[in-house]
Each structure stands twice: as C-alpha cells, then as structure tokens.
Amino acid sequence: MQLILEKRAQASHFMHFASPLLAISLTVLLGGVIFSAMGQPPLTALYIYFVDPLTSLWAIEEVLVKAAPLVLIGVGLSITFRANVWNIGAEGQLTAGAILGAIIPIFFAQWQSPLALITMLALGMLGGAMLAAIPALLKTRFGVNEILTSLMLVYVAQLLLDWIIRGPWKDPHGYNFPKSVAFDGWHLIPTYGDGRVHMGLIIALLAALILYWLMTRTIKGFEVRVIGSAPRAGAFAGFSQTKMVWFCFLLSGALAGLAGIIEVAGPIGQLQPHISPNYGFTAIIVAFLGRLNPIGVIFAGLLLAISYIGGEGVQIELGISDKTAQVFQGMLLFFILMCDTLIHYRVRLLKPQGGAL
C-alpha cells in the first residue's frame, strides 16, 4: 500500500479553513492518548486543559493577557512568512524591545505623564526593529541565511538582558535580587477595572486590523503576496526583494519589541531575567494556525493562550509537568502543516496490485 498525492486543479478553499480545525481535533485526540499514557483520566485532563480556562472570569482574563503578545507578534510574523521571509528570532526582538523601553522607568522614574508611556512603547518598537535589522542587513547585503542569524540573536539578546539585570540595571534597594525597580504610575500599561487585562490587548487587535487592511487593500499587501508566492513574477513587476526583506523584518521586529515592552510594563511590572514563556516561538505556531492572515491570527492567538493556561491547569490539578503545554503547541504546528497538504493535494492510498498506470 502506498500514499499517493494527486495535485488538485485548484487549491481547495474549503480545506484552507478546515485544515486548522482538523489539526486541532487531531491534537486533542493525540493529547488524550498522551494523558492516558501518563496514567491520567484522558477526558478529565482534556476538560481541565481546554474547557476550564473558559469557565471562570479569572481564567478568561488570564487567557486574554496571554493572547495579547501572541497576537501582536503573530500578526507581524504572518506577513513575514507570507512574503517567504523567515524571521524566527521574535523571542530575541521581544527581549530587545523590553530592554530599550525599560530605559524610561529605570532612568527617568520622575517623568510621569502619558507621553512617558508612549515613549516607552515607541522605544520598545525601536528596540525590536533594531535587533531585527541585523538579520535583514546581513541577508540583503551579504546573502546570509536569515533563519540562522535571527535565531542566534535570541540567545545574544537574552544573555544581554541577563547581564544588565544582574549588573548595572539591578534595583539598588532590591536585596540583591536580579530585578529592576518596580515600574509605577504612567510607566505601567493601564488595565481595565481592577483586573489584569490591559491595553495591550486593544493594541494587538488594532495591529491585526491595520495589517489586515494593509494586506487586502493596499499595493504593499499585494506586493507581499506576489513576492511570497511567485518571486520571479514579483521581480518582473518591479517589486524589490531587498526592500521586502527589510520591510518584513522591521515590521515583525517592531511588533515583537512592542509585545516585549508591554509585557514588562503590564503583567510583569518590572524588568527581570525571564520575561516571556517563549511567546516569540509560540507566535510562529499562531501565525501558521491563523492561516498567515491577521484576522485568523486573532483566533489562533486565543487558542494558544488557552494552551498556556490549560497547561498550568493540569499542572495544578493533576500534578503533570507544565511541559504539556509545549508538547501540545508543537503537535498543533505539526498537524497543521500535515493537514495543509490537503489544500493542494488529494491523498489517496494505492493498493499494490494497481500497478497499471
């Protein structure tokens, strides 16, 4: 028996949207198998994982808090991947944004005005874009593979954060803990009511809408799609591959940097060695699950935010390692790529005797 792919005459519109749902079902199914292999009741575990995060106000708030950075980074990456540019160093750009933005609360603590917060956010975007400019420059100037350089810079950025927070930027009255001073006043992102949901969520949704508009209603969006799917056609149309690499890296870097400063000025409230549970890498999954479409990314971001909270849930209630979240996320990306084959191909099982062609 052999698997045979038959190319469809046209890409299947139905599978384009059904594929993520199929991938999610497969993930849940295999997730149940993994839970029972770990000696847990699979249905209970799956319920705690996927449904519990939506049953209490507190948990929904946490999901939204986690969705904000995922959507913000994910929309930038969705456009980048669409153009066939591979920025996989968003985690580093997030870190760089957090570092640069934190200059205001750490060195200008007295400056309390809405303008201070706006400056912080702008610096965050600048920091992310600056780090992302390095792979862009190396790619366009020397032809260096951007996948490897953007990833290497993640380690560099994280070590830089580790150094400044244990060294020069450490809170002098912090009992030698590796933490900066706690941000306060206008150096914190406003939250809604007394809860944890902050303005970052609105910023993320706005970014998604703006980029959706850019992709569907502007020449730039058209350029991204042409260069991504038919680079030669793009070249004949006069679209510059070099400019596209720069555009994608600066855009996705700035958004990752913004997510970074929002995290430290929001849920965390100060600079510390670990500021992100791999948001920058998880956002890659968000981008693919969201069909590389900014609106789709919003839903994908919510789902992956649930996977974080669900992972914490099974850890607390069943005592399973919180690594389950990472396993589920990896499986999800794996299955989505698998199901995406169905968009362009029909899969058929061929019996051996059917040798006549």
Place this chain on the structure above:
Amino acid sequence: MSAYEAIILTVITASTPLLLAAIGELVVERSGVLNLGIEGMMVMGAVSGFAIAQVTGSAWLGVLMAMFAGIAMSLLFAFMTQTLVANQVATGLSITLLGLGLSGLIGSSFVGMPGLKLGYLNIPGLSDLPVVGKLVFGQDPLVYISIALTIGVAYVLKRTRIGLIIRAVGQNHDSAHALGYPVIKVRYACIAFGGMTSGLAGAYLSLVYTPQWIENMTAGRGWIALALVVFSTWLPGRLAAGAYLFGGVWILGLYAQGMGLGIPSQLLSSLPYVATILALIVISTNRRLSVINTPASLGQGFVPDR
C-alpha cells in the same frame, strides 16, 4: 596531564556533539533537504539516552536508544516533507518545538539525578604514553565514532556510486528522477541518517559532556550545527575543522570565565552565537566558495509526476 593537554581534551569534548549533528545534516542537505529540526532531534536523543541509561544501568543502551529517538523524530520530518511535501522550514521548526516540549515532559522525572558516564577508551600501554597517549588513545568512544563518520561520509560522497546518487538528487531532483533514481527514498534514507547522528550528538551531551539531564541542555547547538554545514560549504573536511574551531570558541568562553578577567560571564557565554553569525558572514561574502557547492534543490519539495 599538562594544562594544554587538558584544554585540548575539553575542546574535543565540546566539539564532538557539534561535529556529530553537523555531519548528518551535511548528508541531508547534500540530498537537497533542509532539516531545521536538529535541535529537536538532538534534545530527544539527549533525554532518551539519559533515561534508558538510568533505567537499564547501561550507558551504551542509552546511546542506542538516543540513535533510535533521533531516527524516529527524523522520520516524522521525512514523512511530512517527502511524502506530504509540507514546507521544510516550517516542519523543521515544528520538530524542534515538539522535541523541546516532549523532552521536557519525559525528562521532568530525571531532573537532578546523577547520570551515567560513558567510559574512556583505555588501551593498556598506548593510553599511558606521554603527550599523545591520552589525546590519541584515551578519548571516549563517541569521539572516534564522530571522526570515523566524518571520514566515511567524505569517502561515500566523493568516491562511491551511492554518494553520486545522493548528490544528483540534491542538485536536480527532476533529472535524477528521470534517470530512474528513487528521489524520495534516497532522501528518506539521508534524513534518517541525519536523525541518527543528531541523536548521537544528544547522547554525547547527556552521557559524556555533562552526564545529567538538564532541560533544553542542547542550548542552541543544533542551530550552530546547521550554521556549520553552511560554513563548511558542504564539505566534510571543512566541517570537521569548523566544528573544532567552534568547540574552541565555546571552551575559550568557559576558561575566560574561570580566570575571572572581570569580563561579564554573559558576554563570554554569547561568544559561540556571535561567532556563528560572524562565520556565516565570512563564508557568505565569498560568493565563489558559498555558491559552488550549494545543493541546487536545497529546501525544495519534490512531487513525482507519474
């Protein structure tokens, strides 16, 4: 043992995992496939090698299991990219993310356990020779395996019919297919070989380099191995030289930290990553070197039109 001898020995132990992972990926890329999942295959090798060594009490069974784990992960990749023609970059990333998560889950019960260490080669007489004894005859067995694999790969690729087929498949899969070579099967085999050496590299970390299980203990070595393949311009000899150079940089950072020169340790820890970027720039600016050996079909999916 003199200080220099000690430094050379540590450089070799730091270089061997890089060489093991990179030599497999070199074959994979020569066959026209870009597998970005090395980090994931390696970390799965590390955790399963450690776990089996703990359970059975035999480090060698651990090594064997690590090879199997690497192959298993690589076959997932092969099925996705060869049979289902999924995007190779994205699939490689998913293998890495999945491997990092799964290894953390499997390894959570092994954190902090003292590990088993693979013994050193000890040939009575030879290993006790002055100067060269320990260096040439007293390494752990995987060091010899890594060197043998490098020489073997160089020989097979350059001098044998199989090597010619692998290179043909990597240069132009349509022509290779037209000539009757089984493109997809060749690529499956190469990917599995890459998975095996990545698994070995992982076992080296958890059974020799630091005999214990630490989460994410590969620390980006899989990615550095990928960069090394580019740096080597797909030539095994240059790959080995590059691996030892990078192992040297890694150890340089560790030694400088130990000497307490007042340089922040984080700066020294970032050396291998910065060096990787610099090496990629150096090799990419040299168009002649970088283009001549690049497999022309690298990263492109192949669907036979029957």
